[in-house]
Amino acid sequence: MPEALHEQLMRMAGHVRDPQRHAPPPGIEARRLAVYRQLFFGNVESLLAGSFPVIRSSLGPPRWRALVEVFYADYRSQTPLFTELAGEFVAFLEQGASVAHDLPPWLAELAHYEWVEGALLLSDRSAPPHDPEGDLLDGIPLLSPLAWPLAYQWPVSDIGPDYQPHQAPAQPSLLLVRRDADLKVRFSRLAPLAHALLGSLQAQQSTGRQHLERLAEAVAVDSATLLPQGLALLENLRAQGVLLGTRV
Known part of the structure; x- marks a missing residue:
């Protein structure tokens, strides 16, 4: 030129x-x-x-x-x-x-x-090979690439023209956003345990048992007490499509 x-x-x-x-x-x-x-x-x-x-x-x-x-x-x-x-x-x-x-x-x-x-x-992200019926406790749970755990300091889902806070609340807003098979995006609130578990799954590849044991240690709870509750949570996440199964 x-x-x-x-x-x-x-x-x-x-x-x-x-x-x-x-x-x-x-x-x-x-x-x-x-x-x-x-x-x-x-x-x-x-x-x-x-x-x-x-x-x-x-x-x-x-x-x-x-x-x-x-x-x-x-x-x-x-x-x-x-x-x-x-x-x-x-x-x-x-x-x-x-x-x-x-x-x-x-x-x-x-x-x-x-x-x-x-x-x-x-998003055009696709999931790696996985077993939809895999053992979520002793296998490596696979988080859907179309399910994102989010944490915000501010109550973003409530802010609008009629509500504009000047100070962030003491507790963060913990959310899950996911795209379902019908191509609709859905938002839902997460309990602290569920958010921590999803964040752990997103960060590293470990068995479900290892993820839960680390969470138990982080919150100073006996792992034997947390495992049943954690396994139920993993199964619930799979039923919602948030977890696709286990890696192969």
């Missing part, structure tokens, strides 16, 4: 993203540049609004637009795919954008919570 053309394109891109900081390239009518700015920003804002409706309604139009403008002008996405734009917005907020721009402290977690549903709907 000729150097002059490259320079013009870069100047145009900078101006379209942030006209306050970047002068327009010479030789292009201001009216046309305004159309480009409106078109590009409108597409990004529309995609984000569809992915984060709770954040949009909670912040209100002025703060929402200002936030999207900062993201649009300053953040350098790592992918050109529109289907991954929501994930880039989450990364932008997780890097401290909400703190830098005096936005609610729960914003990054709420964004992740809203992003999860779309991410699971679009």
Whole structure:
């Protein structure tokens, strides 16, 4: 590409993203540049609004637009795919954008919570070979790649225009999000034991017995007491499709 053309394109891109900081390239009518700015920003804002409706309604139009403008002008996405734009917005907020721009402290977690549903709907991850009827206690339980245990400091499932807490509760929000065979994404709350077990299954490959023994040690409970309850929990998770069986 000729150097002059490259320079013009870069100047145009900078101006379209942030006209306050970047002068327009010479030789292009201001009216046309305004159309480009409106078109590009409108597409990004529309995609984000569809992915984060709770954040949009909670912040209100002025703060929402200002936030999207900062993201649009300053953040350098790592992918050109529109289907991954929501994930880039989450990364932008997780890097401290909400703190830098005096936005609610729960914003990054709420964004992740809203992003999860779309991410699971679009996921093409497949399970490794497994035995659906395997022994969950002495075999290695396999967590479905479409079942994600989540923990949030803020009550993300309750936050909205009418409830915006200023202080995080003492207990975290422990959730399970999964995509079922009917391609619907479902959220459910988890008890601390269930969340700890799923987190352990996600982190390492061990037998169900080993997972439960480590949990018993962590909570200072005799493993013989926890094993029956833990096995019942494993079987229940398999019945829901959260566990696919055991690895082979």
